[in-house]
Amino acid sequence: MDFGSFLSVSELGWLQPATIRTVLSLAVSRGWSLRQLDVKNAFLQEDVYMAQPLGFIDPTRPSYVCKLHKALYGLKQAPRAWFHRINTFLLSVLHKDGILHINQLKYAHDLLQKANLLNSKPAYTPLAAKVLFSVSDGALISNPTEYRELVGNLQYLTLTCPDISFAVNIVAQFMSAPRTPHLVAAKRILRYIKGTIDLGLSFTLQTAAAHLSAYSNADWAGCPDSRRSTTGYVITLGTNLISWCSKKQPTVSRSSTESEYRALSHACAETNWLCSLLHELGVRLQFPVQLFCDNLSTTYMAANLVFHARTRHVELDYHFVREKVALGSHQVCFIPSVDQPADLFTKALHKPHH
Structure with a gap:
């Protein structure tokens, strides 16, 4: 498929969306060929038999078993056989260059x-x-x-x-x-x-070394019923958008700093997973991963371990951001609210800002 044309994503639902977008971004930057295929009975690579299901046992032949003609998801041996086949195919495809747009x-x-x-x-x-x-x-x-x-x-x-x-x-x-x-x-x-029906995602060639960036934001106590905050984040690989989130936080935050710090921790966790994925794909990343936040108190908390008054009520499992910063794998940076793209995922915006 030419990268200048549109690519349907209807057949890609078996992977996580962020995984799909990450692979598509790498495909454009590395000149990988993209092909769409649909394999019938992918999870039925060999003869498989099963006992007759309860309630449907043939009374004249109760000892018989059923031979599958179509796949049943959940068979233990099937994913391994399918992975071997698809892995062999993917490693044999040709290379092309260009730009990809999906919608x-x-x-x-x-x-x-x-x-x-x-x-x-x-x-x-x-x-x-x-x-x-x-x-x-x-x-x-x-x-x-x-x-x-x-x-x-x-x-x-x-x-x-x-x-x-x-x-x-x-x-x-x-x-x-x-x-x-x-x-x-x-x-x-x-x-x-x-x-906006013609809009979609564009993946462009990235000439520089791969670099992950995350933008996090929170709308403090935005829900009028539960007073829970909304987490929003955006993650890019170079300039290509590969992951985003808009989700209500599971607990009530007692301050805007707490809600922003929780949003930052979710973005940090997602970048950890993406780093692992990119490592498996053989991609060398530039470190540290930059985490952008428009709340100064949150950026200070990520580096300052003596903010007891502000952090005493923040759950300990969110403090792993500090560990990542201390290890040097992540860096928390301040970004002005007017330049915060994650605003789109935490609140309804007026037309110019949207």
Whole structure:
């Protein structure tokens, strides 16, 4: 496939999205060839037999066994055989150069068509700025199944649309009992997609040595119901975006510094995993990994071990960031809020900032 064309990601769901984007970024930079294939019965590389399942035993032949004609995921021997086959194939492919752009154009078009919003007026942002959503807002909708299906479809669209991640995270919090304002917000996301349907992710050639950078942010006590904060981070390999997150924190933070430090720790953990992945792929990284944060207290905490008054209530398992900084593998840097890309993953922004 030519890198100038669009690549469908519909067949890549068996890998973590960050893994896929990392491999695609390396493919462009290293001139690897990209090919799409779909292997039928990938997990059925040999004859496999199984006992007749309970409730479906043939009374005339109870001692017989079943021979599989299609794959059953979970067979212990199958992943090893499949890995050997796909590994042999991947190591034999040819090399090409170029630029790669991926999106979910057809999927987004079908989603708009299904919701009868193909001819709707586009929205400039996924959510209105400074609008808070609560579990008690408005009346319960008559068909919650329709709402849940819509939000599930939107979650799949975030694989190549990081700009809707925060909005989808918000509407996904009301799946159990969706109300009218929540449905209106979900449809606004669709109207935003209508105006940005051609957008996607671009992976460009990286001439310099590979370098990981992470930007973390938090919206302190942003949830009106639980007063929990929202973690947001963005991770790039060179200039290529490979990982991001917008997620409500599991516990309440007693200060903005605590919420920002927790967001920083999640970003640090993700970079640790990506470093391990890139090492397995034979990529030599530049160190330290830079972690950018727009909260000065948080940047000081990462280096100063004597902030007892501010850190006494912060859980100890988040303090591993300090260890990484002390080891020299990571460096925490301050970034002005106006230049913070992770803002997109913690709050609804006005049109110019978005």
